[in-house]
Amino acid sequence: MKRHLTLLLLLSAISLTIGTVSYANAILIPMDDQQANHLKAYGIAYAVLKDGQDVDWLLNYRGGSFMIKQTPAFERECRVRGVSFESLSETKAAALKQQLADPNLNMDVVTLQKAAKIIVYSPIKVSPAEFENTDAVLLVLTYAEIPYEIVYDEEVLKGDLPKYDWLHLHHEDFTGQYGRNLHRQTLTDIKVQEDIARKYGYGKVSQMKLAVAKGIREFCAGGGYLFAMCSAAETLDIALAAEGVDIVGSSYDGDGVDSDAQSKLDFTKTLAFENFTLEGDNGYRGFSTFSDINSSGGRGYDQPAGFFELFNFSAKWDVIPAMLTQNHEPIIKEFFGQTTAFRKTAVKPSALVMGEGKTSDRYIYGEVGRGQWTFYGGHDPEGTRGGNFRTPTDLNLHPHSPGYRLILNNVLFPSARKKKRKT
Structure with a gap:
């Protein structure tokens, strides 16, 4: 496979940090074959950012899933837009993030914080x-x-x-x-x-x-x-x-x-x-x-x-x-x-x-x-x-x-x- 990776790119890549969102309870938006509408799921992530909340992007986990704070409003928005989601307890959400941080796994968490203009x-x-x-x-x-x-x-x-x-x-x-x-x-x-x-x-x-x-x-x-x-x-x-x-x-x-x-x-x-x-x-x-x-x-x-x-x-x-x-x-x-x-x-x-x-x-x-x-x-x-x-x-x-x-x-x-x- 052809890969052109400059030093500048490498330095920029490692400047992104692992997510630090803390949850009471969380909503997992899977992006694998269990997702009913992949494209509208991105709209949910953007809406959460627009609302001033953070989004955890779970890289290489179930197709690049998203995890957000659980609220009735976000759950309702997922249902209205036909986006599949799963509810996670605070303990399960924390355990999942710890799992993705394992250096032996090609997975990680990146926190999205602000909706782009x-x-x-x-x-x-x-x-x-x-x-x-x-x-x-x-x-x-x-x-x-x-x-x-x-x-x-x-x-x-x-x-x-x-x-x-x-x-x-x-x-x-x-x-x-x-x-x-x-x-x-x-x-x-x-x-x-x-x-x-x-x-x-x-x-x-x-x-x-x-x-x-x-x-x-x-x-x-x-x-x-x-x-x-x-x-x-x-x-x-x-x-x-x-x-x-x-x-x-x-x-x-x-x-x-x-x-x-x-x-x-x-x-x-x-x-x-x-x-x-x-x-x-x-x-x-x-x-x-x-x-x-x-x-x-x-x-x-x-x-x-x-x-x-x-x-x-x-x-x-x-x-x-x-x-x-x-x-x-x-x-x-x-x-x-x-x-x-x-x-x-x-x-x-x-x-x-x-x-x-x-x-x-x-x-x-x-x-x-x-x-x-x-x-x-x-x-x-x-x-x-x-x-x-x-x-x-x-x-x-x-x-x-x-x-x-x-x-x-x-x-x-x-x-x-x-x-x-x-x-």
């Missing part, structure tokens, strides 16, 4: 943006009943991001080429972006999107948590690497591409990817990908036929990836997207691969400055081949989706309690 970067803030209605994160946050706010380019340009803890990007194009593919954006969507660029003094949408990409990177470096899926993960790094270089064809902005654009890319400015080659432009509304970061490049919305595997991390020493990979199933069905998965040789050695298929990396983590990011390939964890990508997935049909659970692991991650490093 969540935002989703999406053009639905300013335009119809029908494609964004199928954003997997918007879908699962709504289904799990986890509150969030919507932001777009203006909020980033105005410097609003530091007000929040957790930022999601889905299938955005930060290169200023309006998606390049499959009628991704309507003329209304394009006009809105042109208007924002003009309002803030940018001559091109690509210049405005670069400023947005840099603002997102600064948010992360300043201590924010970034979660990106599909083309957003790919185009964010392309835009950062191409700062000061024209990589946008005339069909998008009226002038040509710098003939030396490829050689001028600066991979030191990117978060996750390096040594990638830009794809040629087939013209607006054409069918092309952005670069060979995408392991299914040239095939657009391709549906892989296989599965990808989550790595088994140490709950006591590799705490961060252990949290982000909690699941009741370690093998997950691959799913398509404009950026389906990440070519292995394009992923920086500083990134940690947490899930991989036979030929690509699907789920990766890294750090920049005081912040962290996770990139997840693909469009919709329950998307099907030949399906209409504009039709939202009904998560009532997929309450146990292991692919969607990875998204929700990331939602809870910023709530983890930290302690001072010993090194």
